Amino acid sequence: MIHLENIQKSYFMGKQAIPVLKGISLDIFKNEYVALMGPSGSGKSTLMNILGCLDSPTAGSYILNGSNVSTMTDDALAEVRNKEIGFVFQQFNLLPRLTAAENVALPLIYAGIAKKQRLEMAREVLAKVGLADRSHHKPNEMSGGQIQRVAIARALVNNPSIILADEPTGNLDSKTSVEIMELFGSIQAAGNTVVLVTHEEDIAAYARRVVRLRDGLVETDKRREMAAAH
Numbered sequence: 001m002i003h004l005e006n007i008q009k010s011y012f013m014g015k016q017a018i019p020v021l022k023g024i025s026l027d028i029f030k031n032e033y034v035a036l037m038g039p040s041g042s043g044k045s046t047l048m049n050i051l052g053c054l055d056s057p058t059a060g061s062y063i064l065n066g067s068n069v070s071t072m073t074d075d076a077l078a079e080v081r082n083k084e085i086g087f088v089f090q091q092f093n094l095l096p097r098l099t100a101a102e103n104v105a106l107p108l109i110y111a112g113i114a115k116k117q118r119l120e121m122a123r124e125v126l127a128k129v130g131l132a133d134r135s136h137h138k139p140n141e142m143s144g145g146q147i148q149r150v151a152i153a154r155a156l157v158n159n160p161s162i163i164l165a166d167e168p169t170g171n172l173d174s175k176t177s178v179e180i181m182e183l184f185g186s187i188q189a190a191g192n193t194v195v196l197v198t199h200e201e202d203i204a205a206y207a208r209r210v211v212r213l214r215d216g217l218v219e220t221d222k223r224r225e226m227a228a229a230h
């Protein structure tokens with residue numbers, strides 16, 4: 001589903017290029033549940049933004065569902081993003097004046113779906129994340145875990161092929177974090193592909209595969225290398 005080959009990304013400070021990703025090659029298959037780990041500043045968010053078509057690499061190729069998105073125009077990229085990607089953030093990013101259902105229904109406005117149907121679809125997805133009884137609540141009437149569930153429902157409502165979550169448990173206590181990781185597990189079980197960032201080992205353990213970034217590269221899996229050598 002995702003094929004990254006020698007992805008590089010530099011940020012420019014004036015004329016000076018600061019390399020952040022130095023040649024990431026990685027495959028993620030349909031229906032995987034992957035946790036991306038790495039020290040602060042190792043480029044996790046930079047990589048997630050590229051995966052989510054929010055940013056483009058400086059070099060290298062990114063094939064998503066068979067299309068080379070690394071060479072697309074911004075307009076084409078925006079279309080891929082709207083169709084294929086559901087993004088979840090650490091800071092939740094809900095609109096405070098809207099109810100849970102209205103927040104979840106937001107992406108459907110761009111899909112041109114009528115309001116009544118949008119809210120109906122939003123309530124269906126809210127039920128899937130365990131919030132059937134919270135659709136009329138506003139963010140300030142809900143707990144952090146419930147708010148993150150609403151944000152996950154919003155990421156799911158367009159039926160994207162990939163859910164990307166950048167430190168989705170970063171603002172949650174450990175019990176709530178485990179519940180959110182299990183929710184992503186059930187989303188995977190329902191057929192989605194999930195890629196998320198965390199810097200906590202015991203949280204990453206809830207995913208099916210862990211990918212580690214260090215110094216702008218994917219850390220090679222020593223055990224796998226040893227197994228291959230034998």
Ligand code: ADP
Pocket residue numbers: 011012020038039040041042043044045046047
């Ligand atoms: P992580 O998510 O792993 O903490 P980031 O991808 O956010 O890492 O950042 C990696 C490095 O790139 C950091 O040194 C950060 O300061 C730098 N960086 C991130 N975004 C920008 C930007 N827009 N402009 C310049 N430097 C940036």
Ligand code: MG
Pocket residue numbers: 044045046166
């Ligand atoms: Mg980050």
